[in-house]
Amino acid sequence: MSTVPLPRRRLPWPLPALVAWAxxxxxxxxxxxxxxxxAALAATLAAVALAWAWGDTPWRKGLMGGGFPLSLMLSGLxxxxxxxxxxxxxxxxxxxxxxxxWRDAPMFPTPADALAGLAQxxxxxxxxxxxxxxxxxxxxxxxxxxxxxxxQVEGVERSWPLxxxxxxxxxxxxxxxxxxxxxxxxxxxxxxxxxxPESMDRALAKAEAEMAPGAWLASLEFPVPSRRADAQxxxxxxxxxxxxxVGGAExxxxxxxxxxAAPAADKTPRTAVHRGPAKHNAE
Numbered sequence: 001m002s003t004v005p006l007p008r009r010r011l012p013w014p015l016p017a018l019v020a021w022a023x024x025x026x027x028x029x030x031x032x033x034x035x036x037x038x039a040a041l042a043a044t045l046a047a048v049a050l051a052w053a054w055g056d057t058p059w060r061k062g063l064m065g066g067g068f069p070l071s072l073m074l075s076g077l078x079x080x081x082x083x084x085x086x087x088x089x090x091x092x093x094x095x096x097x098x099x100x101x102w103r104d105a106p107m108f109p110t111p112a113d114a115l116a117g118l119a120q121x122x123x124x125x126x127x128x129x130x131x132x133x134x135x136x137x138x139x140x141x142x143x144x145x146x147x148x149x150x151x152q153v154e155g156v157e158r159s160w161p162l163x164x165x166x167x168x169x170x171x172x173x174x175x176x177x178x179x180x181x182x183x184x185x186x187x188x189x190x191x192x193x194x195x196x197p198e199s200m201d202r203a204l205a206k207a208e209a210e211m212a213p214g215a216w217l218a219s220l221e222f223p224v225p226s227r228r229a230d231a232q233x234x235x236x237x238x239x240x241x242x243x244x245x246v247g248g249a250e251x252x253x254x255x256x257x258x259x260x261a262a263p264a265a266d267k268t269p270r271t272a273v274h275r276g277p278a279k280h281n282a283e
Contacts, residue, residue, distance in 0.1 A: 011054070017064045020050040024068030044069045053137065053165070055109075109139035110194055111236040114220055115147035118190075121231050121243060122216045126150040128189035133180040133203075134158070138166035140192055141173045151190075156183045181206065190216040200224045204244055213247035 011019065024047035031039035048065040055061030124130070128151050132140040135155030144153050155175040157163035163177045176183070181202070185191055188211060193203055204224045207217040223229055223242045230248050233241040 013060065014063075016050075016054040017060070017067060020047045020054070020064040021067040021071070023047060023050060024072075028068075028072065040069075040072055044072070108194065109137065110143045110220060111239070112139075112143060112146065114236040114239060115143045115192070115218070115233070115241060116236070117233050118144075118147040118218065118241065119149075119151070121233055122190060122218075124148055124151055124189060127152060129154060129187060130190040130192065131156065131185065131188045132192050133183075133185075134193065134195065135166050135173075135175060136162055138169040138173070138175075140194060141166060141170040141175070144192060145170070145172065148190075154188070156180050185210040186212075188215065190218060192218045192220070194220040195222060197222045197225070201226055207244070207246050211246045215246040217244040217246065218242070219244075 024043040027046050028039050028043035031042055036042070047068040051061045051063075051065030055064050118124075128148075130144050130148055130151045130153055132144060132153070132155040135141050135157045138155070141153055141155050144151070153170075153173045155163075155166055155170070155173055156178050157166060157175065158177070158179050160177045163175055166173070167175045185207060191203075191207060191211070193200075195203060200219060200222055201224060203219070204217060204227065207215070211217075219242045220235065221239045221241075223240075224244060227244065227248075229242040230245045231243040233243070235241045
């Protein structure tokens with residue numbers, strides 16, 4: 001059964017930034033002419049919302065979301081807004097990203113092709129359940145669908161506003177609101193994470209405790225410190241994807257040899273992958 005690749009809907013850079021800035025200014029002008037006292041704040045929030053939805057890196061998010069309020073302040077037109085009103089974006093951030101979630105990874109998006117080759121390397125069967133633990137706005141869900149088109153893609157997200165946006169962006173995925181550390185992983189064939197380095201041992205322990213032998217834990221960029229990966233994909237933009245098979249041997253990640261990912265079924269061909277510690281920097 002052939003599948004059609006998902007169309008890319010991203011505008012080439014810097015068009016997303018120009019759209020966010022223009023949207024902020026257009027909304028500000030319209031609301032200001034209507035006598036709305038918080039026109040500047042509403043326009044700023046609109047620009048920031050577009051930045052989170054379209055920005056694919058933290059730097060681009062910052063440029064898109066900060067361009068309009070910076071230009072507004074330089075123009076002097078933002079002086080009509082009370083200074084305390086600019087605290088509202090912080091309140092919005094706390095609402096979108098609960099304080100409890102700050103212990104987990106920041107909301108960095110998964111690149112579109114970051115998981116290429118994942119289905120082949122792990123031998124995923126058609127209909128297998130794959131879970132994005134901490135799915136945010138759904139970038140990881142989209143990458144999982146692109147890499148594993150025959151899998152059942154699921155997501156769990158602590159923030160219900162972000163989870164709602166992920167459902168709207170990925171209607172084909174089953175997204176639920178909850179804590180990824182408390183939600184059960186039983187019955188899932190592969191769990192995908194883009195977490196902090198210090199949380200990876202905890203993630204592997206949860207996988208070993210709840211997932212069936214032969215299931216997989218996939219981590220973008222950050223390896224598990226206490227165990228050598230069973231397989232590694234090259235990933236996108238130099239970001240490796242580390243693969244750990246549940247029930248595998250506990251080994252330190254010091255071997256730099258090239259090995260093959262163990263298949264989930266005997267009929268699955270082996271896929272060449274690389275091993276070794278990754279050189280990575282937190283964004």
